[in-house]
Amino acid sequence: MVEITDVVCSLCGCVCDDIVVEVEDNKVTKVKKGACAVGKSKLMGHGRIEEPAIRENGSLKACSYDDAIKKAAEILAAARRPLLYGWSSTVCEADKVGVELAEEIGAVIDNTASVCHGPSVLAIQDVGLPSCTLGEVKNRADLIIYWGANPAAAHANHMKRYSYISKGYWTEEGKKNKKLVVVDVRRTATAKMADVFLQIEQGKDYLVFSALRALLYGYEDVVPDEVGGISKKDLLETVKMMKESKFGITFFGMGVTHTRGRHNNIVNAIEMTRAAHTHTKFSIMPMRGHYNVAGINQVCTWETGFPFAVDLTRGYAWYNPGEVSATDLLIRRECDAALIIASDPGAHFPGESIRHLAKIPVIQIDPFANPTTEFADVVIPAAISGVEAEGNVYRMDNIPIRLRKLVDTEYIADEEIMKRILDEVRAIREKGGN
Amino acid sequence: MVEGELLIRNGVVYDPINGVKGEKKDICIRDGKVVEEVKNPKIIDAEGRVVMPGGVDIHSHIAGGKVNSGRLFRPEDGRKGVKARTKVCRPESGYSVPNTFATGYRYARMGYTFVMEAAMPPLAARHTHEELVDIPILDNAALPLLDNNWMTMEYVKSGDMDLLAAYIAWMIKATKGFGVKIVNPGGTEMWGWGKNCSLNDTVPTFDVTPAEIIKGLAEANEKFDMPHSIHVHTNMLGHPGNFEITKETYDLVKGVKAAKGRQVMHTTHTQFHSYGGTNWGDFESKADAIADYINQNDHATIDIGSIILGDTTTMTADGPMEYSLYQITGRKWTNHDVELETGSGITPFLYSGKSPVNTIQWAIGQELALLVKDPWKLALTTDHPNAGPFIGYPILISMLMSKKRRDESAEDMHKVIYDRAALPSIDREYDLNEIAIITRGMTAKALGLHEHGKGHLGVGADGDVAIYDMSPEERDAGKIQKAFLNTKYTIKGGEIVVKDGEVVATPAGKTYFVTPECDDKLTDEMMVKLKDKFDHYYSVTFNNYAVQDAYVPNPYEIKAPWRS
Numbered sequence: 001m002v003e004i005t006d007v008v009c010s011l012c013g014c015v016c017d018d019i020v021v022e023v024e025d026n027k028v029t030k031v032k033k034g035a036c037a038v039g040k041s042k043l044m045g046h047g048r049i050e051e052p053a054i055r056e057n058g059s060l061k062a063c064s065y066d067d068a069i070k071k072a073a074e075i076l077a078a079a080r081r082p083l084l085y086g087w088s089s090t091v092c093e094a095d096k097v098g099v100e101l102a103e104e105i106g107a108v109i110d111n112t113a114s115v116c117h118g119p120s121v122l123a124i125q126d127v128g129l130p131s132c133t134l135g136e137v138k139n140r141a142d143l144i145i146y147w148g149a150n151p152a153a154a155h156a157n158h159m160k161r162y163s164y165i166s167k168g169y170w171t172e173e174g175k176k177n178k179k180l181v182v183v184d185v186r187r188t189a190t191a192k193m194a195d196v197f198l199q200i201e202q203g204k205d206y207l208v209f210s211a212l213r214a215l216l217y218g219y220e221d222v223v224p225d226e227v228g229g230i231s232k233k234d235l236l237e238t239v240k241m242m243k244e245s246k247f248g249i250t251f252f253g254m255g256v257t258h259t260r261g262r263h264n265n266i267v268n269a270i271e272m273t274r275a276a277h278t279h280t281k282f283s284i285m286p287m288r289g290h291y292n293v294a295g296i297n298q299v300c301t302w303e304t305g306f307p308f309a310v311d312l313t314r315g316y317a318w319y320n321p322g323e324v325s326a327t328d329l330l331i332r333r334e335c336d337a338a339l340i341i342a343s344d345p346g347a348h349f350p351g352e353s354i355r356h357l358a359k360i361p362v363i364q365i366d367p368f369a370n371p372t373t374e375f376a377d378v379v380i381p382a383a384i385s386g387v388e389a390e391g392n393v394y395r396m397d398n399i400p401i402r403l404r405k406l407v408d409t410e411y412i413a414d415e416e417i418m419k420r421i422l423d424e425v426r427a428i429r430e431k432g433g434n
Numbered sequence: 435m436v437e438g439e440l441l442i443r444n445g446v447v448y449d450p451i452n453g454v455k456g457e458k459k460d461i462c463i464r465d466g467k468v469v470e471e472v473k474n475p476k477i478i479d480a481e482g483r484v485v486m487p488g489g490v491d492i493h494s495h496i497a498g499g500k501v502n503s504g505r506l507f508r509p510e511d512g513r514k515g516v517k518a519r520t521k522v523c524r525p526e527s528g529y530s531v532p533n534t535f536a537t538g539y540r541y542a543r544m545g546y547t548f549v550m551e552a553a554m555p556p557l558a559a560r561h562t563h564e565e566l567v568d569i570p571i572l573d574n575a576a577l578p579l580l581d582n583n584w585m586t587m588e589y590v591k592s593g594d595m596d597l598l599a600a601y602i603a604w605m606i607k608a609t610k611g612f613g614v615k616i617v618n619p620g621g622t623e624m625w626g627w628g629k630n631c632s633l634n635d636t637v638p639t640f641d642v643t644p645a646e647i648i649k650g651l652a653e654a655n656e657k658f659d660m661p662h663s664i665h666v667h668t669n670m671l672g673h674p675g676n677f678e679i680t681k682e683t684y685d686l687v688k689g690v691k692a693a694k695g696r697q698v699m700h701t702t703h704t705q706f707h708s709y710g711g712t713n714w715g716d717f718e719s720k721a722d723a724i725a726d727y728i729n730q731n732d733h734a735t736i737d738i739g740s741i742i743l744g745d746t747t748t749m750t751a752d753g754p755m756e757y758s759l760y761q762i763t764g765r766k767w768t769n770h771d772v773e774l775e776t777g778s779g780i781t782p783f784l785y786s787g788k789s790p791v792n793t794i795q796w797a798i799g800q801e802l803a804l805l806v807k808d809p810w811k812l813a814l815t816t817d818h819p820n821a822g823p824f825i826g827y828p829i830l831i832s833m834l835m836s837k838k839r840r841d842e843s844a845e846d847m848h849k850v851i852y853d854r855a856a857l858p859s860i861d862r863e864y865d866l867n868e869i870a871i872i873t874r875g876m877t878a879k880a881l882g883l884h885e886h887g888k889g890h891l892g893v894g895a896d897g898d899v900a901i902y903d904m905s906p907e908e909r910d911a912g913k914i915q916k917a918f919l920n921t922k923y924t925i926k927g928g929e930i931v932v933k934d935g936e937v938v939a940t941p942a943g944k945t946y947f948v949t950p951e952c953d954d955k956l957t958d959e960m961m962v963k964l965k966d967k968f969d970h971y972y973s974v975t976f977n978n979y980a981v982q983d984a985y986v987p988n989p990y991e992i993k994a995p996w997r998s
Contacts, residue, residue, distance in 0.1 A: 128507055128766035246627065281628035
């Protein structure tokens with residue numbers, strides 16, 4: 001038995017890196033410390049795609065890696081409007097090869113931010129993002145707001161490691177001297193812990209941000225007695241807490257990005273942060289989901305100039321979410337082939353786009369089966385990043401951390417699968433005189 | 435023809451480190467290095483053209499979290515400068531915040547072969563290195579930010595200079611960094627609470643002043659044979675009247691003895707720190723006062739950070755400065771404070787010749803270059819992209835070489851230039867030798883890289899050469915600008931990477947990093963304190979902190995022994 005410390009979790013955007021595991025006979029046998037229940041399950045391992053496969057007459061037939069990679073390359077090389085999608089649950093090294101492949105075949109490359117914090121990116125492009133690292137929150141924050149986010153369920157270690165319950169330099173007594181505000185449409189597990197819970201009416205986030213902004217700028221007279229289901233008294237109380245805090249932060253989740261108002265909500269949330277910043281130090285941060293969704297945004301940005309929804313058919317990067325984002329392309333039935341890696345559009349895309357995806361050749365690269373596997377035509381199992389493969393990832397606050405390899409595997413890492421597909425594609429194109 | 439041999443024949447060579455001032459000379463290269471002679475080389479005919487060593491940029495923001503946040507929140511900038519892929523090149527995008535590929539290609543087309551990334555947040559060092567790896571052609575290095583660090587301030591407070599040296603040594607190694615970068619010392623820590631400070635204010639909790647931090651780091655740096663001095667962005671950047679603080683900052687380290695024959699302090703983007711007046715209304719140039727100081731003293735060097743008119747993206751670890759700038763413009767603003775270490779801010783900015791303040795700023799950078807007498811004390815920069823993108827260097831070169839061009843440009847600027855700036859009254863014109871000094875000779879020496887084959891063409895130097903398509907007699911500013919924008923040839927490590935202004939090969943660059951060698955006992959003692967920081971305050975563990983070797987696939991290590 002070997003004990004491995006400082007293990008980095010490859011589950012959510014928290015990227016906890018203080019996990020201790022035991023490894024015996026090339027298998028993680030115990031997670032001793034650090035991981036939440038979901039992270040633990042990932043580290044311990046569960047059902048996976050066991051072998052490469054190609055769909056024949058409606059059902060997947062096992063094949064060799066070579067055959068699956070060759071088939072994948074043939075599909076991509078022949079496609080006129082290929083889509084390369086996913087990239088958030090793998091390492092940056094694989095993402096980089098993805099961008100290179102997109103350039104080579106003139107593909108659209110998009111990532112899960114497109115259906116997740118894409119609206120947040122659009123808002124940042126409008127007004128910027130006053131933010132900080134999670135350690136800043138740990139050491140300084142005395143006011144924490146979770147808005148449309150339920151970390152108690154979705155980012156189980158977030159409060160303990162970084163925010164409300166953590167202890168740091170100026171926060172050595174933990175939650176005792178902190179305030180927690182939760183804004184949500186229902187009384188979530190996180191809301192139950194809050195000093196102030198503002199139960200907002202569905203779709204009224206924009207109004208409430210506007211009301212708080214007005215109060216922060218001193219325009220109390222323009223705010224009515226109730227906004228979005230929240231009383232003016234509660235709004236005033238919240239603003240008082242914001243002004244009196246030494247360091248405040250708003251963490252926001254899908255509850256804000258995917259309700260009425262979308263990216264405009266986030267613009268307003270950031271504007272509220274700017275307003276609060278006229279009184280005290282105030283920051284804001286999106287609660288990123290996948291452990292490396294921040295990383296694909298980073299890689300895609302430094303390589304193409306843009307964070308998601310990048311069309312490389314012109315030979316240079318064309319960025320236009322809404323036009324060349326994955327769901328829109330699929331709904332318009334433009335794509336004639338798709339490579340899906342480290343994600344599951346089968347479960348998360350709108351029905352209309354899935355219907356088109358099911359009709360076109362789909363290559364899936366993933367350690368685990370998911371609804372996308374049901375219609376994938378080529379399935380390539382990958383090593384599990386963070387357990388069987390190492391590589392760089394970016395935490396939700398864009399801090400880069402290197403995933404560790406804990407055990408050996410026969411499965412090939414995403415980066416190598418991608419490189420082999422790229423090599424095959426180049427060989428085919430060269431033969432064809434391109 | 436012998437593989438790996440190259441002969442650059444009959445060029446007019448400017449190699450200031452070796453005292454070569456426009457001599458007709460052959461340059462021989464074998465296996466990537468300059469040699470005495472070659473047997474059967476590939477020949478480049480440089481007859482009548484200007485030949486210089488590859489350019490060395492001492493200060494530019496090209497890689498890392500700030501730069502990428504700039505790209506991410508400015509798709510409107512990304513859309514400028516798009517260029518489709520070629521058989522050799524990957525797609526280009528961006529103007530003030532170009533993508534990594536464009537960064538490499540554009541510098542190479544200007545004849546540059548080494549660029550220093552000027553600010554690396556230690557906790558995010560992996561990010562900087564990931565981008566440096568993706569910048570083609572250029573050799574590179576990065577300066578970790580070590581001044582607002584709690585460890586630094588605590589050792590400065592307790593006066594343990596040896597332990598401070600042990601700390602910076604460990605941090606430079608852990609980040610695969612090159613030296614000590616200082617940005618608004620104390621002020622960025624205070625920005626953690628939304629505040630700022632000046633040179634002699636006390637930083638609460640840590641009970642030290644920025645002045646003490648700067649002096650302490652200068653002393654700690656000189657305990658090793660470091661190739662570079664401390665690299666300082668002084669307090670109160672961009673504030674009217676800050677020139678006094680800048681001068682006072684130089685005085686702080688006057689008594690510190692350099693480990694090597696170089697400056698003990700390099701202050702960067704000095705244009706932003708040479709301001710007179712008390713507010714934006716009576717704002718004026720104090721470039722003359724700063725230049726006088728530099729002329730009279732030998733312990734400090736500067737780079738100019740000269741303005742390129744137009745739109746750009748400002749970005750710095752000086753978080754409070756970016757907030758002030760955003761408050762002036764009301765444009766988008768990103769901030770990113772980094773626990774226990776540093777911070778950053780980013781906001782777009784338009785430098786307009788119609789604005790009196792921008793006009794004076796525009797004059798100051800050029801005044802510095804023209805009023806500092808000894809070009810070996812001065813480097814050409816735009817603090818890319820803060821005062822403007824690096825692609826504007828050829829404009830600056832043509833300005834410095836042509837009084838006529840400066841006068842014509844001044845006519846298009848706000849008339850305040852004739853009242854509150856000295857530029858219109860300065861007649862000096864740079865010659866090509868001086869241009870070679872401020873773009874490669876001085877910068878290589880100030881970084882200590884001349885000992886490692888950069889910035890000159892002596893035997894043993896790297897085979898990095900720029901051949902400009904102009905005669906040494908050329909005086910037409912437009913033609914000078916054009917020649918410096920796209921070389922006839924750029925040669926990197928003996929390989930032709932640019933021909934007739936087009937990138938023809940994209941070899942990977944090397945990353946230069948310094949290993950300060952510190953006594954184990956000192957390191958162990960320091961480590962107790964550092965590990966306590968990780969146990970209680972950092973959000974990553976100690977064992978996950980240091981940059982792994984995988985992030986520097988093409989390393990070039992420079993050892994810096996402890997000086998007894």
